[in-house]
Amino acid sequence: MWFAVLSSNEVRRKPVGVRRLGRDLVFWRDSLGKVYALEDFCVHRRARLSAGKVINDRIQCPFHGFEYDGNGRVRLIPALGKNYKVPDRFRVNSYPVYEKNNIIWLWSGEGEPEKEPKFFDDIDEDFAYAEFRELWNVPFPRAVENQLDVMHLPFVHRTTIGRGNRTLVHGPVVKWIDEDSFIFYVFNEVDRGQRVKRPEELSGEESRVYLEFIFPNLWQNHISEGTRVVAFFVPVDRQKTMIYLRFYVKMTGLKPVDSIIARLSMPLNRIILHQDRRVVETQERDIRKDVLVQGDLPIMEFRKRLYKEKKLIDFLFGGGQ
Ligand SMILES: [Fe+2]
Structure with a gap:
């Protein structure tokens, strides 16, 4: 089920940490403006990712520089070097998001999203x-x-x-x-x-x-x-x-x-x-x-x-x- 959870202007270039549906989440945008939502705690020692920043379309933990992609996978552990192949267990939960009408929806509950969230079709762009x-x-x-x-x-x-x-x-x-x-x-x-x-x-x-x-x-x-x-x-x-x-x-x-x-x-x-x-x-x-x-x-x-x-x-x- 799609839940409208944020207004688009709340997610800018800086990651933002919010509590929604009882979960601590971080929302951020890549260089194309696409929004991502991840669990807000670094898998390593549980620092807030929302206190970090976005680098090369990844979110970087402020504690030890672990870098996450939009799917919640750690792609870089700086202390182990850029040639280190990061094991799969280094990941946090990621949530499907959808943005339109200046609203950000979060997918919650069973299954994967089949269709996009519904908004009022009689409110067009001219409003x-x-x-x-x-x-x-x-x-x-x-x-x-x-x-x-x-x-x-x-x-x-x-x-x-x-x-x-x-x-x-x-x-x-x-x-x-x-x-x-x-x-x-x-x-x-x-x-x-x-x-x-x-x-x-x-x-x-x-x-x-x-x-x-x-x-x-x-x-x-x-x-x-x-x-x-x-x-x-x-x-x-x-x-x-x-x-x-x-x-x-x-x-x-x-x-x-x-x-x-x-x-x-x-x-x-x-x-x-x-x-x-x-x-x-x-x-x-x-x-x-x-x-x-x-x-x-x-x-x-x-x-x-x-x-x-x-x-x-x-x-x-x-x-x-
Ligand atoms: Fe009322």
């Missing part, structure tokens, strides 16, 4: 965006499910996007597009005593606002054709999640102007996200005791898909760590 990220003290499922929650708007976001007291939640309708992605619609109303509609009574209807989720960790709020909020939620370890939030704009036909509009929108997006954070960080960490209601349908669909990933479930709920 400008602004981004910020922050670390939340919540497990990965809590961070994702907050963005799939269509019932919290009039409470958590009473003063911003949830104005109007539309507490009644029809449906919501969830439509799977393929095995890893679904869209869902918001049909919220002021409660005048009317009956709540079931999802099947709404099928065929489309609301102006819809959202899209690509498993495991990409989310889009389709505000309008030219404005989108995109987020990705990255498990740092079992208890912490890095949240990346982008505001995409394609409004004026001039990318630099769109870029300014995107940047000017960030303070509001930050306020909205912090409204979420204040509540979500109070949730009990384990999702398994939750008692869900009809309005939680997108969350239920996410969980169905989540529970198919045994390794991820082990990581999130298993022993250790």
Whole structure:
């Protein structure tokens, strides 16, 4: 499974050490700009490779100069000379990575990647965006499910996007597009005593606002054709999640102007996200005791898909760590 784990601008010429999915990893680029991800500890005496540098398209350990290629194999042990044939056991774990749309994906879990990671195909190169990220003290499922929650708007976001007291939640309708992605619609109303509609009574209807989720960790709020909020939620370890939030704009036909509009929108997006954070960080960490209601349908669909990933479930709920 491909996990969006970093924004492209976080990996420049210098190696960067980050914790993702409970593992310490080093990301670096070769001279062509291709990104690699390795376990961040030198096989020799466990110094951080991320404290080293990139030389001749290899990452060099800062301690004794061991040089690693992109597959994690040691190609040079300076103390033994350049004619020494380095045995195969001198290697660290390497992880497949993929970069597009200024996002870096990491392959995690069983098997080898068959196809490239999916991004939202209706966000093209003509969109400008602004981004910020922050670390939340919540497990990965809590961070994702907050963005799939269509019932919290009039409470958590009473003063911003949830104005109007539309507490009644029809449906919501969830439509799977393929095995890893679904869209869902918001049909919220002021409660005048009317009956709540079931999802099947709404099928065929489309609301102006819809959202899209690509498993495991990409989310889009389709505000309008030219404005989108995109987020990705990255498990740092079992208890912490890095949240990346982008505001995409394609409004004026001039990318630099769109870029300014995107940047000017960030303070509001930050306020909205912090409204979420204040509540979500109070949730009990384990999702398994939750008692869900009809309005939680997108969350239920996410969980169905989540529970198919045994390794991820082990990581999130298993022993250790
Ligand atoms: Fe929210």
